[in-house]
Amino acid sequence: MRQPVSKKRPEPEEIILYEKDPKTKIATVTFNRPEYLNAPTSLARLRYADVVRSASVDNDVKVVVIRGVGDNLGSGADLPEFMEGNENPERRLAELKLDGTDTAYPPQGTFRNGATISAWYANVQAGNRPLQELKKISIVEAKGYCYGWHFYQCADADLVISSDDALFGHPSFRYYGWGPRMWTWVQMMGLRKFQEMVFTGRPFTAEDMEKCNFLNKVVSRDELEGEVYKYALACARNRPVDTVFMQKMFFEIYKQHQGEYLGSLLSAFFESMGSGVQNDGADDLDMHEAIGSGLAGAVNDNDSKFPPDFRLSKKNRKKKD
Numbered sequence: 001m002r003q004p005v006s007k008k009r010p011e012p013e014e015i016i017l018y019e020k021d022p023k024t025k026i027a028t029v030t031f032n033r034p035e036y037l038n039a040p041t042s043l044a045r046l047r048y049a050d051v052v053r054s055a056s057v058d059n060d061v062k063v064v065v066i067r068g069v070g071d072n073l074g075s076g077a078d079l080p081e082f083m084e085g086n087e088n089p090e091r092r093l094a095e096l097k098l099d100g101t102d103t104a105y106p107p108q109g110t111f112r113n114g115a116t117i118s119a120w121y122a123n124v125q126a127g128n129r130p131l132q133e134l135k136k137i138s139i140v141e142a143k144g145y146c147y148g149w150h151f152y153q154c155a156d157a158d159l160v161i162s163s164d165d166a167l168f169g170h171p172s173f174r175y176y177g178w179g180p181r182m183w184t185w186v187q188m189m190g191l192r193k194f195q196e197m198v199f200t201g202r203p204f205t206a207e208d209m210e211k212c213n214f215l216n217k218v219v220s221r222d223e224l225e226g227e228v229y230k231y232a233l234a235c236a237r238n239r240p241v242d243t244v245f246m247q248k249m250f251f252e253i254y255k256q257h258q259g260e261y262l263g264s265l266l267s268a269f270f271e272s273m274g275s276g277v278q279n280d281g282a283d284d285l286d287m288h289e290a291i292g293s294g295l296a297g298a299v300n301d302n303d304s305k306f307p308p309d310f311r312l313s314k315k316n317r318k319k320k321d
Helices: 042-057 079-084 089-095 111-120 148-156 182-189 191-200 206-211 221-236 241-257 260-271 287-293 295-305
Strands: 016-021 026-031 063-068 137-142 145-147 159-163 167-169 217-219
Touching: 016 042, 026 042, 026 221, 042 089, 063 221, 089 111, 111 260, 137 148, 137 221, 145 148, 148 167, 148 182, 159 206, 159 221, 167 206, 182 191, 182 260, 206 217, 217 221, 241 260
Parallel strands: 026 063, 063 137, 137 159, 145 167, 159 217
Antiparallel strands: 016 026
């Protein structure tokens, strides 16, 4: 999935749109970067966390719909921007909400250099798992690519309505082997099928995910928006906001009993150990070389090594061997 490189990245407010309708009590978060497959920048993820926290408090909101502009929900975070942080500690400090402070980021070569940011991704404020603490009902409108960071949102949402052309997974299984929300995914999908996703690296179709009970409903693309709105209206017209708050507290307690946050911390720790991995052979995707040459492009080039229906890119999936 080679993505176009933007000369100037848009502001967080341009990437994460937010609106609410006090009459229906339905709010909408829209990922608005379709030319870059809706990839959020690090600052956009921080805005997303703030927007979700605002909706959680707002008395005018009972339901939050999460959707993307264009053909896809999204293909994950802005990898090129993330990699720039390796050379620019100021970017890392900004992502940690520490820009403008007298803080020295751990230098390259230390374990803390990577582990600091990996651990941060387990924090709700970082924008990876804010739906876990949302005290309102969340509904994701899934379509096209639902990869990486966008896959996080699908797993963390209360309801997911999907188009029949959606693809789910994490490119990290191809180049790193870990994802910060793995504990949650294994709970949502079941151990057997999630192991298949991890070990093969293949994306799962909407049909696959419905069989895993990951999705609430699968419809055609032209029916998707209307179906999501129907579910949102039903949720908004059911019980009062106070009842929803209590219901969400119950489910949050259940998920914490299952180790939802513990799982984020553990996967962040294992992800920080990636520097100790050695390749089996010369044909393997070398993570360290890929980081230096462009991770997104390396993942896309590696895609051709897999059977067509195991490939991540929609374009590559159409190619015959």
